Amino acid sequence: MKIVFLGTGGSWPSPERNVSAIAVKRNAEVLLFDCGEGTQRQLMHSTVSFMQISKIFITHFHGDHFLGLAGLIQSMSMNKRDSPLEIYGPDGCEILIESMTNLGHYSTTYPIVARDVKPGDIIEFEDYKVRVAEAQHTVPALMYSLEENSRPGKFDKPKALELGIPEGKFFSQLQQGKTIEHDGKTFTPDMVLGSPRPGRKIVYTGDTKPCDAIVELAKDCDVLIHDSTTALDLQEKSNSYGHSSSAQAAQAAKDAAAVKLFLTHISPRYDETEQMLADAIAIFENSEVAEDFTEYEVKYKNGEI
Amino acid sequence: MKIVFLGTGGSWPSPERNVSAIAVKRNAEVLLFDCGEGTQRQLMHSTVSFMQISKIFITHFHGDHFLGLAGLIQSMSMNKRDSPLEIYGPDGCEILIESMTNLGHYSTTYPIVARDVKPGDIIEFEDYKVRVAEAQHTVPALMYSLEENSRPGKFDKPKALELGIPEGKFFSQLQQGKTIEHDGKTFTPDMVLGSPRPGRKIVYTGDTKPCDAIVELAKDCDVLIHDSTTALDLQEKSNSYGHSSSAQAAQAAKDAAAVKLFLTHISPRYDETEQMLADAIAIFENSEVAEDFTEYEVKYKNGEI
Numbered sequence: 001m002k003i004v005f006l007g008t009g010g011s012w013p014s015p016e017r018n019v020s021a022i023a024v025k026r027n028a029e030v031l032l033f034d035c036g037e038g039t040q041r042q043l044m045h046s047t048v049s050f051m052q053i054s055k056i057f058i059t060h061f062h063g064d065h066f067l068g069l070a071g072l073i074q075s076m077s078m079n080k081r082d083s084p085l086e087i088y089g090p091d092g093c094e095i096l097i098e099s100m101t102n103l104g105h106y107s108t109t110y111p112i113v114a115r116d117v118k119p120g121d122i123i124e125f126e127d128y129k130v131r132v133a134e135a136q137h138t139v140p141a142l143m144y145s146l147e148e149n150s151r152p153g154k155f156d157k158p159k160a161l162e163l164g165i166p167e168g169k170f171f172s173q174l175q176q177g178k179t180i181e182h183d184g185k186t187f188t189p190d191m192v193l194g195s196p197r198p199g200r201k202i203v204y205t206g207d208t209k210p211c212d213a214i215v216e217l218a219k220d221c222d223v224l225i226h227d228s229t230t231a232l233d234l235q236e237k238s239n240s241y242g243h244s245s246s247a248q249a250a251q252a253a254k255d256a257a258a259v260k261l262f263l264t265h266i267s268p269r270y271d272e273t274e275q276m277l278a279d280a281i282a283i284f285e286n287s288e289v290a291e292d293f294t295e296y297e298v299k300y301k302n303g304e305i
Numbered sequence: 306m307k308i309v310f311l312g313t314g315g316s317w318p319s320p321e322r323n324v325s326a327i328a329v330k331r332n333a334e335v336l337l338f339d340c341g342e343g344t345q346r347q348l349m350h351s352t353v354s355f356m357q358i359s360k361i362f363i364t365h366f367h368g369d370h371f372l373g374l375a376g377l378i379q380s381m382s383m384n385k386r387d388s389p390l391e392i393y394g395p396d397g398c399e400i401l402i403e404s405m406t407n408l409g410h411y412s413t414t415y416p417i418v419a420r421d422v423k424p425g426d427i428i429e430f431e432d433y434k435v436r437v438a439e440a441q442h443t444v445p446a447l448m449y450s451l452e453e454n455s456r457p458g459k460f461d462k463p464k465a466l467e468l469g470i471p472e473g474k475f476f477s478q479l480q481q482g483k484t485i486e487h488d489g490k491t492f493t494p495d496m497v498l499g500s501p502r503p504g505r506k507i508v509y510t511g512d513t514k515p516c517d518a519i520v521e522l523a524k525d526c527d528v529l530i531h532d533s534t535t536a537l538d539l540q541e542k543s544n545s546y547g548h549s550s551s552a553q554a555a556q557a558a559k560d561a562a563a564v565k566l567f568l569t570h571i572s573p574r575y576d577e578t579e580q581m582l583a584d585a586i587a588i589f590e591n592s593e594v595a596e597d598f599t600e601y602e603v604k605y606k607n608g609e610i
Contacts, residue, residue: 012380013346019376037376038343041318061409063379067372071324071342074368075317099404104366105444139410 001026001148001200001298003223003262005290006042007034010207010229010243010265011064017292018042019064020265022204022225024146026128029054033144033204033225039068040075046293051079057130058089059206060141061096070100077109084111088123088130090140091116117142119213128199133217135208137242143206145217148199152177152189160192200298203258207265209239210248218256222298225290226252228263231276238267246276250283261287262296306331306453306505306603308528308567310595311347312339315512315534315548315570316369322597323347324369325570327509327530329451331433334359338449338509338530344373345380351598356384362435363394364511365446366401375405382414389416393428393435395445396421422447424518433504438522440513442547448511450522453504457482457494465497505603508563512570514544515553523561527603530595531557533568536581543572551581555588566592567601 002025009017019036023046030052032039043050050072058066069087076085087097097114117123119134119142128148135141155175165171165187170180179188203218204225218224226249230238235245244252246263253261261284266273273289280287288294299305307330314322324341328351335357337344348355355377363371374392381390392402402419422428424439424447433453440446460480470476470492475485484493508523509530523529531554535543540550549557551568558566566589571578578594585592593599604610 011383012376013349015346015349018346037373038346041320041323041343044318044320063376063409063411066409067376067379068342071317071368071372074372078316096408099408103401103404104368104371106368 001202003202003225003296003298004046004048005262005264005292005294006039006046006048007036008264008266008290008292008294009064010267012268013038013064014268017266017268019068020059020206021068022264023048023053024202025052028052031146032056034059034065034206035068035072036064037067037071040072042292043072047295051076051081053085054083055086055088055125057142057144057204058087058093059135059143059204060090060137060139061092062139062207065206066096069097070103073101073108073112074106077107081110084113087112087114088117089114090142091118093117131217133213135206135213136211137207137209139242141206141208141242143204143208143214143217145201145203145221147201150196150198153194153196156192156194163187163191165192198301200300202298203256205244205249205252207243209242210244210252214252215255218252218258220257222259222301223262223296224249224253224256224258224260225262225264227265228276228280228289229265229267231270231273232279233275234267246280246287246289247283250280250287253284253287258284259286259301260296262290262294263287264290306507308507308530308601308603309351309353310567310569310597310599311344311351311353312341313569313571313595313597313599314369315572317573318343318369319573322571322573324373325364325511326373327569328353328358329507330357333357336451337361339364339370339511340373340377341369342372342376345377347597348377352600356381356386358390359388360391360393360430362449363392363398364440364448364509365395365442365444366397367444367512370511371401374402375408378406378413378417379411382412386415389418392417392419393422394419395447396423398422436522438518440511440518441516442512442514444547446511446513446547448509448513448519448522450506450508450526452506455501455503458499458501461497461499468492468496470497503606505605507603508561510549510554510557512548514547515549515557519557520560523557523563525562527564527606528567528601529554529558529561529563529565530567530569532570533581533585533594534570534572536575536578537584538580539572551585551592551594552588555585555592558589558592563589564591564606565601567595567599568592569595 229243
């Protein structure tokens with residue numbers, strides 16, 4: 001599972017940073033979190049194919065987080081997409097997508113399924129879920145946690161052979177969690193499988209000032225992607241606009257025992273981010289300022305990829 | 306008067322070309338023709354300040370020509386603009402701008418004056434006008450001709466002195482076209498001014514297949530900016546989608562006796578434009594393929610800037 005930052009700037013684009021968008025490549029699919037103006041072109045400059053996007057999650061309806069939807073949706077049509085596109089967002093998402101796809105002369109070649117979600121929702125997919133929590137911003141805003149389901153424990157082959165189970169289909173059935181019968185005996189998966197191995201977890205706060213819900217949502221996550229609009233120098237101002245400083249992001253990462261912190265939504269007022277990063281590292285060492293096109297491979301906690 | 310190309314690609318953006326937008330810098334103001342997604346960021350990479358834009362002219366409501374409006378309008382607000390912004394476009398412009406500015410949480414700090422215009426309209430400004438004509442595209446589409454008013458003829462100082470007019474305020478009054486009385490005699494401006502000198506003229510076709518209205522609108526223009534979606538190889542396909550080949554653009558420039566031709570709205574299928582340019586030059590020598598950030602100083606026909 002790989003995170004590709006497509007836009008790491010706050011409020012409006014700068015020559016260095018486009019507005020918010022983060023892609024997560026997972027197996028054959030791409031999930032997109034936020035979609036500021038110009039995201040489709042950022043995708044074209046990146047290693048992610050915009051045609052692979054299956055689901056989009058919007059944190060809130062400030063322009064720098066969603067205005068790229070219309071162009072992206074349209075370009076997918078012009079490139080003859082036929083598979084459905086799911087779009088999730090706060091209250092009003094469905095109506096907004098309807099309005100956006102009715103701007104100008106325009107029709108889609110594929111179904112768009114837009115859905116309003118609310119804090120507390122858990123959106124279940126085949127082998128992962130997306131948990132929704134409430135951010136503290138100036139308008140209704142959501143945070144998302146992408147959580148992979150646990151994988152079955154490791155298969156203990158010597159143990160299975162010792163128990164007299166022959167190699168072959170029985171092994172794979174047990175690995176899939178099925179109970180088997182052989183030679184009049186019953187073998188259950190727990191006899192040959194280690195404990196289930198936890199999936200990976202990525203949490204994205206969108207725009208928010210500090211709040212307890214962040215720490216709760218991000219508990220033990222592998223990556224926390226956190227609003228870091230300013231450095232400590234402008235923390236008070238940042239909070240008054242419903243944003244966080246990098247130090248506050250780092251405190252959340254520390255309190256949640258996250259593995260890695262990415263700082264994003266950097267205000268265009270910052271030409272350089274050294275101080276912002278230093279403020280964060282003083283609190284949580286594994287902090288990094290996301291740049292446009294930064295890529296990060298999310299490992300399992302045991303080091304596997 | 307300077308033309309700055311901000312987006313020269315057709316349909317969807319490519320790494321090399323953003324979608325349609327052309328800025329014209331004229332004295333202290335900037336006019337923008339079309340505003341595809343990402344135009345605000347292109348402006349930030351260019352020599353044009355997005356806060357100087359006073360008027361925007363949209364040719365038609367295909368996404369690649371107008372989806373950048375919402376973000377641009379919003380960023381102007383965040384940068385505390387207070388002067389009005391005028392937006393002109395085909396039928397439905399006013400409603401569309403209303404819809405766009407109602408997407409998400411959003412308010413403007415300045416008045417937006419949106420106005421539907423139609424073929425045949427002449428929009429008069431202080432010292433120039435914009436003439437509107439009908440393009441031949443797949444949806445209602447307009448072409449625009451920016452025409453500066455004529456400047457007064459050159460002041461003939463020796464002649465004025467010979468006539469006995471004293472230097473000073475009388476000179477400037479005559480230059481401003483006023484009749485004066487001196488020493489009991491009446492002096493009219495035509496006695497000391499040469500013939501009026503024509504202003505400059507820029508014509509932008511937007512998306513269109515060839516039609517007589519282009520040649521009529523572009524008659525004797527200084528710059529024709531013409532749809533050139535394809536080279537000759539795909540001319541038929543281009544026309545069937547309401548677009549032109551570079552050769553057809555060149556024929557229009559020749560028939561209109563234009564001074565200079567810029568080819569734009571280049572299809573993303575073309576990695577290189579050598580053949581496209583060669584097709585045009587074979588018909589009209591002063592042809593150039595516009596690139597993103599190409600700048601062109603529009604001279605008066607007598608060579609003055």
